[in-house]
Amino acid sequence: MQVLAGLSQKEIEKITDVLHQSKFRARQIHNWIYLKSARSIDEMTDLSREFREELKKVATVTDVKIKVKQESTDGTLKYLIEYPDGACVETVLMRFDNRANLTACVSSQVGCAVNCSFCATGKRGFIRNLTYKEIIEQVLTIQRDTGLKVTNVVFMGQGEPLLNLDNVLKAMEIFNESFQIGQRRLTVSTSGIIPGINRLAELDMQSTLALSLHAPNHELRKNLMPIEDKYNLLDLKSALKNYVVKTGRRITIEYLLIKNLNDTVECAKQLAEYLYDIKCNVNLIPYNPIFDKDYRRPSNNAIMKFKCLLEHSGKKVTVRLERGADIDAACGQLRGKVD
Ligand code: SAH
Ligand code: SF4
Secondary structure: EEEOOOOOOHHHHHHHHHHOOOOOHHHHHHHHHHOOOOOOOOHHHOOOHHHHHHHHEEEOOOOOEEEEEEOOOOHHHHHHHHEOOOOOOEEEEEOOOOOOEEEEEOOOOOOOOOOOOOOHHHHHEEEEEEHHHHHHHHHHHHHHHHOOOOOOEEOOOOOOOOOOHHHHHHHHHHHOOOOOOOOHHEEEEEEOOOHHHHHHHHHOOEEEEEEEOOOOHHHHHHHHOHHHHHHHHHHHHHHHHHHHHHOOEEEEEEEEOOOOOOOOOHHHHHHHHHHHOOOOEEEEEOOOOOEEEEEEOOOOOHHHHHHHHHHHOOEEEOOOOOOOOOHOOOOOOOOOOOO
C-alpha cells in the first residue's frame, strides 16, 4: 500500500500510469493531498467513483495517527503525532489573531542530542531522525484536522534540523513546491551547527536562518549549551558572516532570557558587541519553565530593559509572544511523549 502524503507529482504519476490514468489525474490527486488536505481518497470527488475504488486498492492518504490533541486558551493547537513504528513527535499550530498567518512549528527529529540545559526535548535524549515525509506529514496532519491551509513553517519543534539536513532540505522543497509556501515563509532554527550553516550558505538558502545564541560569552554559553564546546562563539561568528555574504539574507538571532543568568546589563552589552558586525534582527525569548529546572523567567521590566539596551546598539529587537503555555506547547517545552 502506497502512502500518498509526501509523494511528488512525478511519484503520483507512477501510480496513475499503472492504473492507466492521465497525468492530469495525478495533478488532481496531488492538489487534493497538499492544497485541499483530503482525509481520504473518497473525498477526491473530481475523480470518478471507479477510479477512486481502484486507487483505494493500492494507495492510502496517510499512515500517521493523532494520538493527542490539545487546544490552548489562545487558540494554539498542539498535536502528538504517532508514526507507524510507534515513534511520536509534537507539532504546534500557532494562530496570530491580527494576521492571516497560520504557522506550523514542526519537529525534525525524535528527541535531540544537543542537550541544552533549558530544553525539555534535550532531556529526552536522541531517538532518531525523521524522514522528509514524516516532517511534512506534521503539516498535512494539521491541515487535514483543521481544514485550514498552513502559510508558514518554522523548524522549531523537537530536534536539531541541521543534524538532519538532507531530510529538512527535501521537506523544505516540498513545502515550497507542493504546498506553495514561499521560501521566505520557511524558517530553520539551529543551535549553531557550523557545517550545516556553511552548507546552507553554499546552497544560497533564501529561507530564514534563526540562530539560537542564548549567551554572549563562551563560559555562559557552555553552561547552557554543551554544543559550545564543539562549535564556539568565535567560529560561529565567522560562519554567520559568511552566510550573510553568500545569501544576502539577514539572520534572526534568538536569545533566551533567564532571570539573573543571561539577562544582565553586562550580558546586553556583550551581546551588542558580539552582534555589531552581523546583519541580524534579534528575537528575545522569555524562558518558558520546564519541569525539572529552577531557571526563572525575568520580569517584564527586566525584559524591556534588555530590549532597550540592545536597540540602542542599532538592532531591531522583538520579544517573542508566548503561545500555548497552558498546554506546554511553548518553545522548548515539547517532549513528544505521553506522561
Ligand atoms: N534545535 C533548534 C530548534 C528547536 S528549539 C534550536 O535549538 O534552535 C526552538 C527554540 O526554542 C530554540 O531557540 C530554543 O533555544 C528554544 N527553547 C528551548 N527551550 C526553551 C525554553 N524552556 N524556553 C524558551 N525557549 C526555549
Ligand atoms: Fe535540541 Fe534545540 Fe532543545 Fe537544544 S534547544 S536540546 S538544540 S531542540
